[in-house]
Amino acid sequence: MLTEKGGALFGYTDLYGGYDGGQAQYVRVPYADYGPRVVPENLSDEQVLFLTDIFPTGYTGIDWGELQPGQSVAVFGAGPVGIMAVKSAMLRDAGKVILVDTLQYRLDKVAQLTGCHTILWKDGAKDVITEIRDLTEGRGADLCIDAVGFEPSRNVFEKAKAVINFEAGSVKVLEACMSAVRRSGHVSVLGVYPTTYDNFPIGQFFDKGIILRAGQAPAHKYIDMLMNYVADGKVKLDDIITHRLSLSEIAHGYDIFNKKRMTVSRWY
Ligand SMILES: NC(=O)c1ccc[n+]([C@@H]2O[C@H](COP(=O)([O-])OP(=O)(O)OC[C@H]3O[C@@H](n4cnc5c(N)ncnc54)[C@H](O)[C@@H]3O)[C@@H](O)[C@H]2O)c1
Structure with missing residues (x-):
């Protein structure tokens, strides 16, 4: 069924x-003759689970960015989507892959899995942008990916600013991407932005000639190709799994995910 969104x-x-x-x-x-895929017998559920959303989403960010082998990528957000963007960048033979997050434990986990370079966003964006430029010969990354969206961690001042502007959340990560990308570079926005923002960084966008892509990922476009990569062992997805909970504990699972906790009360 089509909707007003098309x-x-x-x-x-x-x-x-x-x-x-x-x-x-x-x-x-719906459209069961189109959506589902037949999973090869030799692949486990956990090996293919992330092909349904986060892996094609992460890959979309890289594909939109037209990443060429050897180019540099800075991914903002070390959640599931950002981690899959890192893995996708490596699949596409990226040069330097940099991951930014406000949570050290997430960065540590991804660095251990992939060997990517990590930057902890502590206070403001300035230090992060400087470090990305330092790592990319002063130019900025060829591709920046916003895998955070409109709900980044914010201080009281930033929250008050949003209230005054009648805005939901903040575009601060998008701004950081625009600052950290090289001139004529690509920015892919995977994190969700649901509404309008007065402070959209149009100045940076214009000045640097940035190529910007955003939206819901066209997962179906990539699933078959990405499933082959998994089957061929070119990429491993299930190593990001940290917890196994029964379906009856899904509310608890969402709670710890939402609060970004490292531990659960019960392990399986
Ligand atoms: N475009 C699509 O098709 C698509 C598909 C799936 C998810 N999404 C969206 O992608 C986004 C990420 O999803 P997720 O599941 O990985 O979420 P998540 O909440 O697990 O990850 C977001 C990460 O951003 C980090 N973060 C917060 N402030 C930051 C900052 N200033 N700088 C750097 N990192 C910061 C958080 O610590 C967290 O690790 C969400 O907005 C989600 O809705 C989009």
Whole structure:
């Protein structure tokens, strides 16, 4: 069913067709002759689980950025989407891959898995941008990926500013991407921005001739190709799994994910 948005998404409320999300014991599958894939017998559920969303999403950011072998990539956000963008960059033979987050434990985990360079965002964006420039011969990264969206960690001042501007969240990570990218470089926005923002960095966008892509990832475009990469052992996805919970504990799972906790009360 098409909607006023011109398309439909699972789990995105009535705005996008009212299709329930897939995290349930049973789901209604519209266009079942198109959406599902046959998974090769030799692949486990965990090996292919992330092909449904975060891996194609991360890969989209790299593909939109037209990344060439040897080019540098700075990914903002070490959540599942950002981690998959890092893995995708490496699949595409990126040169330097830099990952930025406000949480050291997430950076440590990804550095251990992939060997990427990490930067902790502590106070403001300035230090992060300087470090990215230092790592890229002063030019800035060829591609910056915003895998955070409109809900970055914010201080009281930033929250008050959003209230005064009648804005939801902040575009600070997008601004940082625009600053950290090289002139004529690419910025891919995977993190969600749901509304309008007065402070959209149009000055940087214009001045540097930035090539900007954003939106929901066209996952179907990539799933078959990416499944082959998994089957061929060119990329491993299930190494990011930290916890295994039963479906009856899904609320608890979301709670610890939402609060970005490292530990759960019970392990499986
Ligand atoms: N475009 C798409 O098709 C698509 C698909 C899936 C998810 N998403 C979106 O991608 C975004 C990321 O998803 P996720 O599941 O990885 O979420 P997540 O919340 O796990 O990850 C976001 C990360 O950003 C970090 N962060 C916060 N402030 C930061 C800052 N100033 N600088 C750097 N990092 C900062 C957080 O610590 C966290 O690790 C969300 O907005 C999500 O809705 C988009």
